[in-house]
Amino acid sequence: MIKNFSTIPAGIACPMVSFVNLISGKWAIPILYRMIVIDEPVRFSDLQRAVHPITQKELTRQLRQFESRGLVTRQVFAEVPPRVEYQITALGKSLRPTLDSLAEWMLENEGRLGD
Amino acid sequence: MIKNFSTIPAGIACPMVSFVNLISGKWAIPILYRMIVIDEPVRFSDLQRAVHPITQKELTRQLRQFESRGLVTRQVFAEVPPRVEYQITALGKSLRPTLDSLAEWMLENEGRLGD
DNA sequence: CTGAATCCGATTGGATACTG
DNA sequence: CAGTATCCAATCGGATTCAG
Numbered sequence: 001m002i003k004n005f006s007t008i009p010a011g012i013a014c015p016m017v018s019f020v021n022l023i024s025g026k027w028a029i030p031i032l033y034r035m036i037v038i039d040e041p042v043r044f045s046d047l048q049r050a051v052h053p054i055t056q057k058e059l060t061r062q063l064r065q066f067e068s069r070g071l072v073t074r075q076v077f078a079e080v081p082p083r084v085e086y087q088i089t090a091l092g093k094s095l096r097p098t099l100d101s102l103a104e105w106m107l108e109n110e111g112r113l114g115d
Numbered sequence: 116m117i118k119n120f121s122t123i124p125a126g127i128a129c130p131m132v133s134f135v136n137l138i139s140g141k142w143a144i145p146i147l148y149r150m151i152v153i154d155e156p157v158r159f160s161d162l163q164r165a166v167h168p169i170t171q172k173e174l175t176r177q178l179r180q181f182e183s184r185g186l187v188t189r190q191v192f193a194e195v196p197p198r199v200e201y202q203i204t205a206l207g208k209s210l211r212p213t214l215d216s217l218a219e220w221m222l223e224n225e226g227r228l229g230d
Numbered sequence: 231c232t233g234a235a236t237c238c239g240a241t242t243g244g245a246t247a248c249t250g
Numbered sequence: 251c252a253g254t255a256t257c258c259a260a261t262c263g264g265a266t267t268c269a270g
Contacts, residue, residue: 015221016145016214022221022228025242026139030131044252055244060253070229081251082250091227098216099131105213106130106137112206113137114185140262159232170264175233196231197270 022069027054031062033099035072036092041085066092137184142169146177148214150187151207156200181207 023029031051035042042050048059063086066072071092077083138144146166150157157165163174178201181187186207192198 015218015225016148018225019217019221020141020144024139024141026135027243029135033131053244056253057245057255058243061243068229070227076252079251080250082253084252091224094224095220098213098220101213101216102134103130105210106134109206109209110130110133112185114183142263168264171233172235172265173263176263191232194231195270197233199232 025062027051027058028062028065029099029102030054031059032066032071032088032092032095033103035086035088036096036099039088039093041075041087044084044086047086071095140177142166142173143177143180144214144217146174147181147186147203147207147210148218150201150203151211151214154203154208156190156202159199159201162201186210 023032031047031054034047034051038050044059044063047063048054048056051059063072063074067074067086071089073087073089075085075087077085138147146162146169149162149166153165159174159178162178163169163171166174178187178189182189186204188202188204190200190202192200
């Protein structure tokens with residue numbers, strides 16, 4: 001017998017919609033997780049090397065988005081050659097346990113997935 | 116002082132890339148989480164009502180994808196009117212702790228996010 | 231009821247060239 | 251080095267129509 005499905009509050013899934021809005025796209029999670037693991041200021045070019053093969057354009061876009069959300073900070077040094085360092089914030093770091101869990105699940109179950 | 120970034124194995128972020136490939140898109144996580152919470156066979160139309168305002172096309176596409184990955188099952192009943200029931204698999208359910216953690220983080224931190 | 235098919239606009243994301 | 255600007259292809263995703 002199937003329970004009356006409509007009795008389940010529609011709001012349950014809403015955090016998930018918010019989450020997808022927060023970190024959607026091909027590179028968002030990989031970038032964020034990498035920065036969490038690093039947990040130190042990191043230069044743009046180093047980050048690009050670490051998260052490859054991401055393009056400059058994509059990396060820039062995602063970093064700007066994270067910055068506006070308060071997940072990472074951006075510090076510009078008035079030098080030649082220019083140096084810009086990005087770093088994960090406390091808020092960003094608070095995502096670590098969740099993302100760890102996610103990575104672990106993937107490592108454990110990748111082999112079981114179809115296709 | 117900045118650690119030499121290139122010493123960090125590039126493989127660390129790979130599970131994340133796999134994860135994004137598994138459940139990317141606007142509706143994938145909301146659908147999956149909803150089915151996990153239900154944990155019972157659910158009809159197509161009920162699911163569409165629960166995860167709104169998703170279109171038929173999108174719901175169909177995502178369900179087919181999940182089916183091919185082994186995250187949900189699809190059972191067709193030869194009736195008039197036709198009935199099709201989808202249900203989360205054990206593999207799909209094993210994602211629950213991770214997705215719970217994700218939902219909780221979102222509920223706790225939604226207010227702290229910029230923009 | 232459960233789709234498949236089609237059309238369409240919006241968004242994503244890669245490649246490349248250029249700049250301070 | 252750290253971007254910006256431009257072009258382009260592919261995908262995403264909504265609206266609508268049709269079919270078994």
